[in-house]
Amino acid sequence: MTSTAQDSSSSRKKSGRSPLGSTSLAVVAELAGVSEATVSRVLNRKYGVSAATRATVEDALRQVGYERPKNRELVVLLTPNLRNPIxxxxxxxxxxxLTPHGLKAVICPVYPGSVQEREYVESLIDSGVAAIVFLSSSNTMVHADHRVVQLVASRGLPFVSINGGFDEHPAPVVSSDDWKAADLAVGHLYDLGHRRIGLLAGPVGNIPADRRVEGFVQAMERRGLPAPEDYVVRQHFNFEGGNQAASLLLRMGATGIIGSSDEMALGAYRAVERAGLSVPGDVSVIGYDDSPFLDYTAPPLTTVRQPVELIAENVGWIISSMIQNRPVDSAEILVAPEIRLRGSTAPARDAG
Incomplete structure (x- = not known):
């Protein structure tokens, strides 16, 4: 009898049918006020079910205590690139x-909001995908093509976003607290006597960049520093972007520079050197992320550390809960960063 039961279970998995028995399927359909075929489509994450109907069926499944089997074990991570160590x-x-939950990550480096991002999801969505993680991809761009999340939502796949979410598709978001990050950096430079503090900011419409600008302006205003917006320069999150933005800030007389990424901050090193100045003797520089190599830069870069481990812990817990059909709060979780002091900041020369 045991062998027969095992064979039956195996047959159900191979055929793709719901592990719910016909009686339970009928009970769920009655609770939700839909057909058994609709319940089956929701269970197997098929097209053709509206978001409202899907939510009603998922609620009915929770009422009967149903948990999805883990025959889907792939979690797709969509990330901008892997060249950036963070x-x-x-x-x-x-x-x-994810590994302790029996899940396997498939890491897909994409340009956010691009056709490539959609193609990754379209090619993998029917290959045992249990969930999607938007790791600073199209979820961070206000004006990006969001058709990829529309596809994911239409299939009822659980998804989590990191460092910004999709307003049109509420779902769990876990982010580093960018407002707090800006305040930590401004506060450190202010305490060292710097009053002309500039921000190397990312592009307009990038959610983390916009939040850091907002936090920077608020932090400067709280300390009574005038016209903080004048000391915000927008550029790309890379070495050259940091170099160009820092050159402008140096011409404005900035003695403290905050990068919105470690790469931007290291680009500022180049601008300071080309101006015939030194870090930190003439100009103090702070990065953001805490990349692994910062102890080996010259000088070692002070940075605001993104709480990678805590973000990962939250994402792992949320993903495993959603896959098992357990309800989770869609309110954004903000994880506090911390400042790592190294050798690139010093008291301002004119602090006295």
Whole structure:
């Protein structure tokens, strides 16, 4: 009898049919006020079910105590690139949090909001995908093509966003507190006597960049520093962007520079050197992320550390809960960053 039961279970998995028995399927359909075929489509994450109907069926499944079997074990991580060490580190930590739940991460480096992002999802969505993680991809861009999340939502796949979410599709979001990050950086430079403090900001419409600008302006105003918006320069999150933005801030007389990424901050090193100045003797520089190599830069870079481990822990817990059909709060979780002091900041020369 045991062998027969096992064979039957195996047959159900191979055929793709719901593990719910016909009686339970009927009970769920009655609770939700839909047909058994609709319940089956929701269970198997098929097209053709509205978001409202899908939510009603999922609620009925929770009422009968149903938990999805883990025959789907792939979690797709969509991330901008792996050249930036912070994204590689974050993907690795998330993978480590998923493994104990029997889940496997598939890391897809994409340009956010691009056709490539959609193609990754379209090609993998029917290959045992249990959930999607938007790791600083199209979820961080206000004006990006959001058709990829529309596809994910239409199939009823659980998804989590990191560092910004989709307003049109409420779902759990876990983010580093960018307002707090800006305040930590401004506060450190202010305490060292710097009053002309500038921000190397990311592009307009990038959610983390916009939040850091907002936090920077608020932090400067709280300390009574005039016209903080004049000391915000928008550029790309890379070395050259930091170099160009820092050159402008130096011409404005900035003695403290805050980068919105470690790469931007290291680009500021180049601008300071080309101006015939030194870090930190003439100009103090702070980065953001805490990339693994910062102890080996000259001088070692002070930075605001993104809480990668805590973000990964939250994402792992949320993903495993959603896959098991357990309700989770869609309110954004803000994880507090911390400042790591190294050798790139010093008291301002004119502090006295």
């Amino acid at each position: 994204f590689a580190h974050q993907a690795e930590r998330i993978e480590g949090e």
